[in-house]
Amino acid sequence: MPNRKIPAPTVNRLSLYLKYFSELTSQGVEYISSGQVAEKMGLNPAQVRKDLAYFGKFGRRGFGYGVEQLKQEISKILGTHRQWRLAVIGTGNLGRALLMYQGFLSRGFKPVAGFDVDPDKVGWELDGVHIYHFDELEKVIKSQKIDIVIITTPKASLDGVMERLKGSGVKGVLNFAGKHLLEAEGIAVRNVDLAIELEQLTFSMTNKES
Amino acid sequence: MPNRKIPAPTVNRLSLYLKYFSELTSQGVEYISSGQVAEKMGLNPAQVRKDLAYFGKFGRRGFGYGVEQLKQEISKILGTHRQWRLAVIGTGNLGRALLMYQGFLSRGFKPVAGFDVDPDKVGWELDGVHIYHFDELEKVIKSQKIDIVIITTPKASLDGVMERLKGSGVKGVLNFAGKHLLEAEGIAVRNVDLAIELEQLTFSMTNKES
DNA sequence: TGTTTATGGAACCGCGATTTAAAAAAGTCA
């Protein structure tokens, strides 16, 4: 790794690039220029180049970048060159939708278990994924080698869930419960709030600079 | 507005504050200090104060900020002091989950219509929200006064959907289809990609600085 | 061989974040 310490905004864009490059691959495109990428993403070409330069020199001057090579490099950086096993805690509407979400598998994320406290839901099988009772959390995390947990429980249950996850072996949490969560005891956390996404949208709608 | 031009990162945090303040209100807390907010969010207290100072002086020295007042001010800035009417295009698992998502209404977002091309889905009623055929898009957008559209179609349909939205009166799009969308013709766009959220998480899991 | 295209690196810029200092309100104790 030539240049450690990649800025967070760059990491975000790398994901965007990776997605775009996958699309290009499926279209048979083998080379791409920073200008084309920038145009597609609404960015400055120089920024694209700088982003891609964080992990080496992959471009051919006057020609562009090899899509396949970039895909592999970015995957390595983001950690998606391997497959990650997911569990979803809370199998309400959103939880079940995530469990069955088709966009995960192709990007290296495999849902393998669901958890709930509701006896009506425990025992079900969704797209081949079993729903366990929350009591069995630690046991199943170990046996199923679960890396990442997605939480979609009501926010009142969030603290309790996190408590159970500590020491369970889970290393990452994607939190959809409507309450902000901080990283704790080596468990990486990323908060997603769908209402906030809408709020950010209404902000830009309300404060148009047109 | 004392100080126009609020930086994007600040706008993001404002949403976080707003959510936290709502929680505080329901707990009966009336005043809060920047230090407490910062602690909860994992931020620097000075940053919290600077964020809150972008739209005026609301704090009482030696005491803190009035929660209710801040909530109202932030709502005004984010544009959520009014209610926004939503439609969801694409009523697969994710689309239906969003249509029924309980977290929207309390934050000022009201789902009022769903759209699909599948005859099996058209005509259904979910939580009192009617599913229309996609053919009726423009008509229903007008009659139902829809402000914002959430797209959860397959990515192949995305361009077609956007084409139909231009000139429909919709002013904002929250895009869950797995393809990056740029703002076009005055329609504000925000892209959400669930796989990217996981990728950002695996990045921080892979590159722990512990 | 000359022209065009596009990368890579250096220099520069600006702005968001942090630090520091000042002021004001609240709490404390004689």
Next chain:
DNA sequence: TGACTTTTTTAAATCGCGGTTCCATAAACA
């Protein structure tokens, strides 16, 4: 009640880093 301490905001100054601009270099193409 009045001085003294503590708390916490506000304002100003500084810092650092992400983004942009500029230029040199090299590969492709005509």
